[in-house]
Amino acid sequence: MPGRHKHTAMERGVTQFIAAVGAVLGFIGAPCGAPLHTTDTLAAESPEAQRPDPPSSNDFFVTTKAIAGERSKFITYGWIGFAGGIVHWRYNDANRPVGIVASATEALQRIQAGMDKWSAACNVHFVYDGTTTQNPDLVPPTRIFDGVNVIGWTAQGYSGQTGVAGVGAVGPPWQMVEADIALNYQYNPALDKTILHELGHMLGLDHSDVYNVVMSGPPSSSYGTQSTLQPDDINGCLSLYPFPTISGTISNGATPVSGVSFCAQPSAGVSCTASNASGAYSCTVPNGWGGVLHSPMVGGQRIPAQVFANVTGAVTRNVAATTGVPSCDLDVDDNGLFEAATDGVAILRRALGFGQASFAGLSGACAANTTAASIYAATDASFNAGGYNVTGGSATLATTDALVIMRTLLGLSGNAVVDGLGLSSKPGVVRTSWNDVKTWMNSNCRAGL
Numbered sequence: 001m002p003g004r005h006k007h008t009a010m011e012r013g014v015t016q017f018i019a020a021v022g023a024v025l026g027f028i029g030a031p032c033g034a035p036l037h038t039t040d041t042l043a044a045e046s047p048e049a050q051r052p053d054p055p056s057s058n059d060f061f062v063t064t065k066a067i068a069g070e071r072s073k074f075i076t077y078g079w080i081g082f083a084g085g086i087v088h089w090r091y092n093d094a095n096r097p098v099g100i101v102a103s104a105t106e107a108l109q110r111i112q113a114g115m116d117k118w119s120a121a122c123n124v125h126f127v128y129d130g131t132t133t134q135n136p137d138l139v140p141p142t143r144i145f146d147g148v149n150v151i152g153w154t155a156q157g158y159s160g161q162t163g164v165a166g167v168g169a170v171g172p173p174w175q176m177v178e179a180d181i182a183l184n185y186q187y188n189p190a191l192d193k194t195i196l197h198e199l200g201h202m203l204g205l206d207h208s209d210v211y212n213v214v215m216s217g218p219p220s221s222s223y224g225t226q227s228t229l230q231p232d233d234i235n236g237c238l239s240l241y242p243f244p245t246i247s248g249t250i251s252n253g254a255t256p257v258s259g260v261s262f263c264a265q266p267s268a269g270v271s272c273t274a275s276n277a278s279g280a281y282s283c284t285v286p287n288g289w290g291g292v293l294h295s296p297m298v299g300g301q302r303i304p305a306q307v308f309a310n311v312t313g314a315v316t317r318n319v320a321a322t323t324g325v326p327s328c329d330l331d332v333d334d335n336g337l338f339e340a341a342t343d344g345v346a347i348l349r350r351a352l353g354f355g356q357a358s359f360a361g362l363s364g365a366c367a368a369n370t371t372a373a374s375i376y377a378a379t380d381a382s383f384n385a386g387g388y389n390v391t392g393g394s395a396t397l398a399t400t401d402a403l404v405i406m407r408t409l410l411g412l413s414g415n416a417v418v419d420g421l422g423l424s425s426k427p428g429v430v431r432t433s434w435n436d437v438k439t440w441m442n443s444n445c446r447a448g449l
């Protein structure tokens with residue numbers, strides 16, 4: 001094992017590093033089918049590197065490439081990715097081939113374009129810490145841990161080699177702590193593809209045994225010509241840097257609720273599977289996501305909205321559905337949310353006696369009721385049943401009951417909900433305090449206040 005490492009983290013345990021030789025783009029167009037057997041193997045490049053025993057839970061570790069074990073799947077080094085999915089890095093502009101890359105700025109842009117592709121595919125983030133004069137020392141032949149991830153330019157020994165990545169981990173458990181990339185300034189006919197490929201090594205991906213993906217390469221496949229991450233590449237990155245998840249079951253008592261497809265606000269980057277026959281659902285979300293998952297009614301079940309903040313890992317959230325529409329329906333557009341701008345306005349307009357046409361456009365995101373007729377019908381049903389008579393007066397009034405509802409939907413609480421409405425002077429009113437109103441709305445509207 002290396003004795004030259006300097007990184008203090010290394011000194012807590014055994015260190016490991018692997019030199020991952022990069023794209024030999026001189027072989028572009030080599031026929032697929034017969035794996036290229038070149039000196040570009042881990043064993044040849046880094047004979048002293050010792051791989052950790054494959055974790056039993058890691059389905060993606062392949063111990064014997066090209067011969068036994070799993071096939072047709074991305075291959076990792078068997079390590080955990082960089083902590084927190086954060087990869088700090090610095091750029092060394094020395095020896096930049098000006099004929100290929102005109103400026104340091106252009107080099108950074110082209111490197112970061114490759115990083116952006118990986119960051120869009122999985123939960124990894126690159127943090128640029130500026131330029132450095134340190135060399136990518138983890139790359140052969142130096143193989144020195146210096147605690148800095150460097151991307152730079154180095155002449156490389158044999159013809160056709162366009163880039164080399166050196167990666168290191170400390171453990172167990174084996175967590176990546178450093179990765180350097182040396183781009184060949186003497187020969188680089190397809191720099192952007194080389195960068196994208198070497199970044200895959202930097203993240204912890206070995207050559208895949210799948211052909212024609214970014215991480216294709218010897219000994220189990222041959223180098224490809226991809227400049228777009230393929231599903232195999234993306235799955236490999238996701239195995240190391242998974243997105244946060246929200247999962248659980250949706251049930252009404254002991255009865256699972258299937259077929260619920262949550263909508264998300266904000267929705268960017270959120271993907272959910274519909275609940276299955278057991279009521280199990282799952283969503284992946286961007287790192288740090290906060291927002292709400294909601295759904296229209298499904299099979300007569302009302303699905304309460306679920307609020308989340310700063311989701312960074314695996315969150316379990318079981319959801320208790322309720323049967324049917326309550327007597328006081330605060331979700332007249334049926335999207336799983338109680339919203340002032342849609343539901344609240346509809347309730348207020350009904351209390352004011354507006355006609356059906358005035359209910360057009362009062363539907364929120366993912367609403368099941370999107371027409372003026374359906375929104376009016378839902379609002380009218382609760383109104384006629386006395387469902388909005390929050391204060392218990394002799395009649396349901398816009399100036400009292402509907403305003404209390406509107407204020408509540410706007411997020412107000414306490415005296416701000418009931419003050420200034422003259423509740424105590426209205427005929428028959430029995431609920432004038434926030435506590436009374438809240439208790440009544442929780443019971444009759446399932447308001448969750």
Ligand SMILES: [Zn+2]
Binds near residue numbers: 020021022201207217
């Ligand atoms: Zn490679």
